[in-house]
Amino acid sequence: MADKIEISKTELLYDPLFDKKPDVEMKGKRNSVFKALFIIIIAAFVGFSLYFSFNSISSDKYTYRENETGYTLFQFVGKEDDIILHVDYVRNESGEVDTAKPVTEVREFSMSCNEYVRFIFIGKNVSEIQPHCFYYTKNLMAVIVDPDNQFYTSVDGVLYSKDMKEIILHPMRNHQFRAALKDGVTAPVDESTAEAFLKAFTEKYGDEVTADAAEYEKQFANEAFYRIPDSVTEIEDSCFSDCEVLRYVDIPSSVKKIGSLAFFKCKGFETVTIPDGVESIGSDGFSYCEKVTYIYVPESVKFIGHHAFYGNLGCEKIYLGAENEDSVETGENWLPKRSPTSLKDVEAVYGLERRAN
Numbered sequence: 001m002a003d004k005i006e007i008s009k010t011e012l013l014y015d016p017l018f019d020k021k022p023d024v025e026m027k028g029k030r031n032s033v034f035k036a037l038f039i040i041i042i043a044a045f046v047g048f049s050l051y052f053s054f055n056s057i058s059s060d061k062y063t064y065r066e067n068e069t070g071y072t073l074f075q076f077v078g079k080e081d082d083i084i085l086h087v088d089y090v091r092n093e094s095g096e097v098d099t100a101k102p103v104t105e106v107r108e109f110s111m112s113c114n115e116y117v118r119f120i121f122i123g124k125n126v127s128e129i130q131p132h133c134f135y136y137t138k139n140l141m142a143v144i145v146d147p148d149n150q151f152y153t154s155v156d157g158v159l160y161s162k163d164m165k166e167i168i169l170h171p172m173r174n175h176q177f178r179a180a181l182k183d184g185v186t187a188p189v190d191e192s193t194a195e196a197f198l199k200a201f202t203e204k205y206g207d208e209v210t211a212d213a214a215e216y217e218k219q220f221a222n223e224a225f226y227r228i229p230d231s232v233t234e235i236e237d238s239c240f241s242d243c244e245v246l247r248y249v250d251i252p253s254s255v256k257k258i259g260s261l262a263f264f265k266c267k268g269f270e271t272v273t274i275p276d277g278v279e280s281i282g283s284d285g286f287s288y289c290e291k292v293t294y295i296y297v298p299e300s301v302k303f304i305g306h307h308a309f310y311g312n313l314g315c316e317k318i319y320l321g322a323e324n325e326d327s328v329e330t331g332e333n334w335l336p337k338r339s340p341t342s343l344k345d346v347e348a349v350y351g352l353e354r355r356a357n
Contacts, residue, residue: 008064009333037343038119061078069104071102071103073087073106075107076108077094082292084119085119085121086104088103088125089123092267093272100123101164108131112133112135113135115138117139117140118142118173120143121292122144124148126149127150127151131260138172139172140157141173141176142158142174144188152259155229156174157174165231166235167228167234168239168241170226175243175246180204222315224268226246226250228251228252230253231254233254233255234257235255235258237262240263241265244266244267244268246266256277261282262286263285263286266288269289274296274301275298278300280302281305283306287311290312293314302327303328304334307331307332312336317349322351
């Protein structure tokens with residue numbers, strides 16, 4: 001049985017994206033070191049700013065930086081009427097396109113926490129989409145990739161690698177998008193058809209702003225499940241993060257890697273099935289899946305990242321196929337802290353077979 005872990009107020013302030021914990025004591029010597037480091041960092045920042053100022057194209061909405069193959073979308077700051085994002089060529093504040101400047105990369109966190117964008121169109125030249133770049137884009141319904149893109153593709157608005165071996169992003173509102181497609185709403189292929197889709201969507205399902213939230217979501221209940229294709233071997237970082245409406249994701253036995261924050265805050269999950277064959281679970285891979293009461297980690301898993309199941313308060317134990325704790329590498333605080341029903345610390349139980357359904 002694992003040793004009991006005491007929970008302090010500082011432990012509870014865990015930030016899964018930046019892994020911050022408050023520092024409660026700062027002595028004079030440490031202050032001096034921090035001041036020196038601060039000066040160095042500021043000097044470096046000024047230097048980098050001067051360098052990038054010669055290699056950047058900026059507006060209030062877009063920031064691009066030149067790279068070896070074209071341009072990187074470094075930052076997008078959308079406003080309320082910016083419901084469509086094109087990632088294809090450098091665009092100015094008015095949306096005018098410079099086709100001589102193709103966008104080939106999207107930077108990590110370039111538009112995270114955006115609350116307005118509904119559709120993202122990925123152009124044919126994009127060859128690198130870094131992790132977490134669309135993190136918590138809470139109204140995003142679909143990512144649509146140019147058919148001529150050699151590196152990425154999309155299926156019903158879900159973003160995949162071209163070979164369908166990596167599932168990269170399931171947008172937070174993709175369940176609504178898939179429901180509309182099944183109800184006969186035509187899938188968008190460009191900006192004008194995206195606007196037509198949204199108009200037809202509102203006519204069919206009503207205005208979410210004025211509707212009761214629970215009643216509104218009942219219309220999409222049949223799409224609260226998602227099945228990952230058998231071709232997929234990796235679930236990328238933040239792929240299903242904050243998809244709170246989803247109740248279950250069917251993970252095929254082909255999957256070997258589950259990335260960091262892959263199922264973070266999937267609070268609607270009623271069950272989690274990690275299939276035999278998975279080898280690694282990233283940091284915060286399943287953290288804050290609060291309704292799940294049974295988790296089995298198969299013997300094939302050799303690495304579990306820090307806080308992988310943190311906040312899963314419905315679990316009284318985590319069951320593993322691994323023979324003992326030395327058979328699998330684990331990060332800090334990978335187990336939930338405690339169960340609300342027993343108020344006891346959650347423990348890991350090793351050497352078990354999966355419970356029959």
